[in-house]
Amino acid sequence: MMSVTLRSLGKFAIAAAISLLLGGAHAYADDTSVTIDNFTFSPAELTVKVGTTVTWKNHDDIPHTVVSAGKFRSKALDTDDSFSFTFTAAGDYKYFCSLHPHMTGMIKVE
């Protein structure tokens, strides 16, 4: 269990390094899923076209939520539960986990 955790940390570090090279933790185009691992939304920022459905999936052993004030709110997602939302208007959608509010993310809809 510990080795898995360390491995995923290593993976995260590499991903972070690549993101830095590309100039920011920013994902583009067809990427329409966000995973929750180790109390972190990944990618933390995602840009999609209007009409795209984004799906969040929780891989942690602890429940999380996905909440964007006044826009969308998932129920508590247990391990491997998902939540989807279709973005019909352009804009920046900041969201967070209402149980662990230090977990934040953003969907940019263009």
Place this chain on the structure above:
Amino acid sequence: MSEFDHDHHDESRGVSRRRVLECMTWAGTGVLWTISGGVPRSLGLVDSALAAEPAGLTFLQISDSHVGFDKPANPNALGTLEEAINRIKAIPTKPSFMIHTGDISHLSKAAEFDDAERIISQAKLDVHYVPGEHDFLDEEVKFYKERYGRGAMGAGWYSFDANGVHFIGLVNVVNLKAGGLGNLGAEQLEWLENDLKGRSSSTPIVVFAHIPLWTVYPQWGWGTEDGARALDYLKGFGSVTVLNGHIHQVMQKVEGNVTFHTARSTAFPQPAPGTAPSPGPMKVEDSKLRTLLGVASVNFKPGEQRLAIIDTPLQG
């Protein structure tokens, strides 16, 4: 000067033996209470001034039972809760009551609350609860309130008195703000201010809430955004004890007259701040699990400034 207005040149240094003897002449028989260091202190029975000190008040704290949790860090959280309750049942001197500092359930399912109640009630003690964030996950957010929050204010805060100690149960797991920590909110803070108003500064205070009221590790959300405001209202009191859960490990800090303490979980341990990629459940060797779970016993002895807190693991 009236005959009862005793003249004490050394009053600033506390109650002198002479004053005690003088007061006894009209205090009659019984226990004579006085104030020492802001805390009520028994001077013993009049007829035997050095009688044994009263045993004081003993209560228990359990926390984070996460009934329903079945992941590798502990596939049987209900079983370890039962072990904790069995240890409590075996304590020779029955404690006055128990507090539970939240995360009774893992997912706020009715069956989880039912199982928790079935096990915890075997201790045959009054239990004073405050909710954790895991206790407000049901669709209508009503199970906690229906089962534990009747008669409480707002999301479930309240106060009560026992043996001259004032207990305050707070809720810091609702209306959390993006990017923030635990949150008490303006309404609860106002209630707290009023609850303390007019109370003698010599009253020992015990505050309990789920998330630590002090900042343990903000990177993992281990702290309370407006906790400092609550502590501000408690500044004038001679003895303040703050009991929390949430972080699934024992941590203690003393700051002036305030003692901060977090209890172990009965379900699974979490890593020390910053020692893992996240604060999620920590998987340890099976043989080690019970050394990291446990309960706390708190003893208040009149005359002592600080409450004595003893953490007992389930094993070892």
